[in-house]
Amino acid sequence: MTLSLDQINNAAADVAAGLLDGVYEHSPWIAQAALGHRPFHSLAQLKHRMAQVVRDAPPDDQLALIRAHPELAGKAMVSKTLTAESTHEQGKAGLTSCTPEEFARIQRLNADYNARFGFPFILAVRGPRGTGLGKAEIIETFARRLDNHPDFERAEALRNIHRIAEIRLNDKFGVEPVLGNRVWDWQEALAQHSDPGFAEKGQLTVTYLTDAHRACAQRISATMREAGFDEVHIDAVGNVVGRYKASAPGAATLMTGSHYDTVRNGGKYDGRLGIFTPMACVQELARQGRRLPFDLEVIGFAEEEGQRYKATFLGSGALIGQFNTAWLDQKDADGITMRTAMQHAGLNVDDIPGLKRNPADYLGFVEVHIEQGPVLNELDLPLGIVTSINGGRRYLCEVIGMASHAGTTPMNRRRDAAVAVAELALYVEQRAARDGDSVGTIGILNVPNGSTNVVPGRCQFTLDLRAPTDAQRDALVDDVLAQLAAICERRGLRHTCEETMCAAAAPSDAAWQQRWERAVDALGLPLFRMPSGAGHDAMKLHEVMPQAMLFVRGQNAGISHNPLESTTSDDMQLAVEAFLHLLDGVARATH
Numbered sequence: 068m069t070l071s072l073d074q075i076n077n078a079a080a081d082v083a084a085g086l087l088d089g090v091y092e093h094s095p096w097i098a099q100a101a102l103g104h105r106p107f108h109s110l111a112q113l114k115h116r117m118a119q120v121v122r123d124a125p126p127d128d129q130l131a132l133i134r135a136h137p138e139l140a141g142k143a144m145v146s147k148t149l150t151a152e153s154t155h156e157q158g159k160a161g162l163t164s165c166t167p168e169e170f171a172r173i174q175r176l177n178a179d180y181n182a183r184f185g186f187p188f189i190l191a192v193r194g195p196r197g198t199g200l201g202k203a204e205i206i207e208t209f210a211r212r213l214d215n216h217p218d219f220e221r222a223e224a225l226r227n228i229h230r231i232a233e234i235r236l237n238d239k240f241g242v243e244p245v246l247g248n249r250v251w252d253w254q255e256a257l258a259q260h261s262d263p264g265f266a267e268k269g270q271l272t273v274t275y276l277t278d279a280h281r282a283c284a285q286r287i288s289a290t291m292r293e294a295g296f297d298e299v300h301i302d303a304v305g306n307v308v309g310r311y312k313a314s315a316p317g318a319a320t321l322m323t324g325s326h327y328d329t330v331r332n333g334g335k336y337d338g339r340l341g342i343f344t345p346m347a348c349v350q351e352l353a354r355q356g357r358r359l360p361f362d363l364e365v366i367g368f369a370e371e372e373g374q375r376y377k378a379t380f381l382g383s384g385a386l387i388g389q390f391n392t393a394w395l396d397q398k399d400a401d402g403i404t405m406r407t408a409m410q411h412a413g414l415n416v417d418d419i420p421g422l423k424r425n426p427a428d429y430l431g432f433v434e435v436h437i438e439q440g441p442v443l444n445e446l447d448l449p450l451g452i453v454t455s456i457n458g459g460r461r462y463l464c465e466v467i468g469m470a471s472h473a474g475t476t477p478m479n480r481r482r483d484a485a486v487a488v489a490e491l492a493l494y495v496e497q498r499a500a501r502d503g504d505s506v507g508t509i510g511i512l513n514v515p516n517g518s519t520n521v522v523p524g525r526c527q528f529t530l531d532l533r534a535p536t537d538a539q540r541d542a543l544v545d546d547v548l549a550q551l552a553a554i555c556e557r558r559g560l561r562h563t564c565e566e567t568m569c570a571a572a573a574p575s576d577a578a579w580q581q582r583w584e585r586a587v588d589a590l591g592l593p594l595f596r597m598p599s600g601a602g603h604d605a606m607k608l609h610e611v612m613p614q615a616m617l618f619v620r621g622q623n624a625g626i627s628h629n630p631l632e633s634t635t636s637d638d639m640q641l642a643v644e645a646f647l648h649l650l651d652g653v654a655r656a657t658h
Contacts, residue, residue: 069241075113076106089152090117090232090239093135096128097121110240111449111641112591118229118447133186133224139205140165140173152235156192161202169202176209183213184220191230195622195635196251197237197244222445223624229447233637246351247640250343253290257283257327258335270332270630274375276305276408283327287342287367294346295353296365303418304385304409305369307342311349314358321653322424322432322612324366325604326382330374334632336437338604340619340639342367344435347643348650359650360657361430368604375399375408383604387611388423392416424611430653431579432608434616435642437634439601439627443620448595449638450645452583453616456599456606457506458540458572459533464551467561470524484526485514487554494550495530498543504598505534505543530564535598537572573606576613583617586648590641601627617645 075083080102087098100120107113121129137153140162157163165173180188188209194200200208212220237243258271260279265272273279284307291299291309298310307327310320325341345365352359368382378394395406395416409416438444443451468482492509499507508531514523532547534540548564555562584594597618605614619642622633 109591189224189227244636244640246643247636250639251636272331273329275370294350307367309365311363320362321430326368326371341435383607385422426611431613434605438618441625444625451618455535456573457533461568462530464564471522473520485523488526573609575615579615586645
């Protein structure tokens with residue numbers, strides 16, 4: 068029987084709890100507690116409420132929930148005593164047909180995992196697409212998670228339990244994330260293209276204007292045409308530009324999009340999610356034969372990451388007139404200039420100035436992006452509203468002391484450059500944490516010509532300091548640099564600091580942020596506001612028009628710039644639905 072929200076909302080409490088039986092393995096208390104918050108206005112709201120019940124439960128109850136789950140390919144499977152739901156899930160992943168070698172490997176992993184953590188390994192084996200993970204991927208994930216800290220792994224087990232519950236609820240309600248699956252499939256297809264040297268290793272790397280990059284542009288173009296865009300072209304810097312025209316000519320334009328290049332050995336969703344989410348919206352609008360009272364321009368920005376050449380935001384920067392022609396003479400690692408690469412790609416550099424947009428023609432810019440961090444994942448929230456893109460300043464620094472013999476120099480006579488930087492690193496950690504949303508990092512720390520038996524006389528290091536506003540960022544910088552000076556003065560050291568980057572913060576436009584908030588609220592989800600610590604194309608468009616962003620939860624603790632970067636088709640479905648709500652809201656305001 069397919070369930071409906073009306074049934075859950077209107078049935079007696081015990082009947083409704085029975086209808087939700089099996090969503091959480093042998094744990095009816097979760098449904099019972101969640102039902103105290105009826106009525107539910109969406110399935111997403113029900114899912115979130117059940118996850119919150121677990122989140123608010125005492126640790127012993129959480130542990131009991133984890134232990135209620137069977138081992139993968141374990142004794143319960145062999146004895147055929149699994150619940151119907153677990154039998155279906157393990158069978159769909161192929162675990163009921165393991166080879167003797169695979170079965171033995173999983174048994175060893177089960178034993179090692181239980182010995183380390185004291186509870187069974189939990190994995191949503193139907194995966195982020197809901198169609199099932201392969202046995203090799205399951206075993207690889209099993210082995211990787213054995214190295215996690217126990218507290219982290221316990222939380223990861225609960226997150227996988229919530230994913231299992233989500234899929235089971237989809238089954239009970241007969242719901243399939245059709246639009247999310249479409250976005251998933253488009254991203255998988257695009258990830259088939261990777262640069263030489265990485266493709267052979269199964270790694271995803273797409274840098275500016277390589278053959279793989281150009282193949283991505285062609286695939287995005289073709290998919291846009293299939294989705295129903297009226298105009299599609301590749302511009303003079305390699306941006307893929309699609310336009311879905313308004314119901315009447317001469318209308319203003321809403322711009323959206325993100326980048327399709329990647330870092331080396333990166334993930335499938337950084338940037339690309341922000342291209343395919345609005346593309347799914349256009350496809351849905353075209354299917355309905357519906358036009359908006361404004362043009363929708365979706366752009367796959369050709370470059371954001373700065374991986375091949377020492378320039379970033381080439382795609383979005385060109386649209387605001389910030390393409391520096393001096394970049395054309397930069398050379399990549401193989402000695403190929405950007406100019407030559409562009410000529411090889413059939414791009415005309417003389418056309419680049421003409422790409423500059425007139426802000427008066429635009430309503431604004433919105434961007435959907437995977438979070439690239441752990442916050443939404445830890446809070447069991449699929450979507451977050453970005454309040455600001457952090458501003459940042461970077462420095463290349465050096466502390467100079469005196470190299471001396473490690474055995475003969477008394478501790479109170481040393482002028483140790485590395486210890487001074489270590490002291491500063493602890494201060495950066497403490498000072499950034501004081502602001503809440505500020506972050507500070509010493510990402511590179513190097514002792515030139517260092518030796519085991521020599522007190523470091525020099526230490527080179529980097530500083531990366533970021534905050535949601537320029538004032539907050541600058542206060543952080545002032546405090547850190549003052550502390551560096553004080554440390555060096557106290558220890559009898561010298562120091563140098565060279566600023567290598569200064570990027571302004573990009574606060575979200577209040578009206579556009581509120582539009583995202585109304586869209587998320589319409590889905591029945593709580594509003595969670597958060598800054599973005601990473602840079603985005605929206606930062607560039609922010610310089611000439613209002614902008615606001617929506618974050619989508621990442622899996623695997625929200626890791627990004629990494630092959631483990633992932634999200635689910637259900638979360639992508641919610642992102643598409645939120646975008647459609649935003650478009651509806653803008654349409655009402657534009658009429």
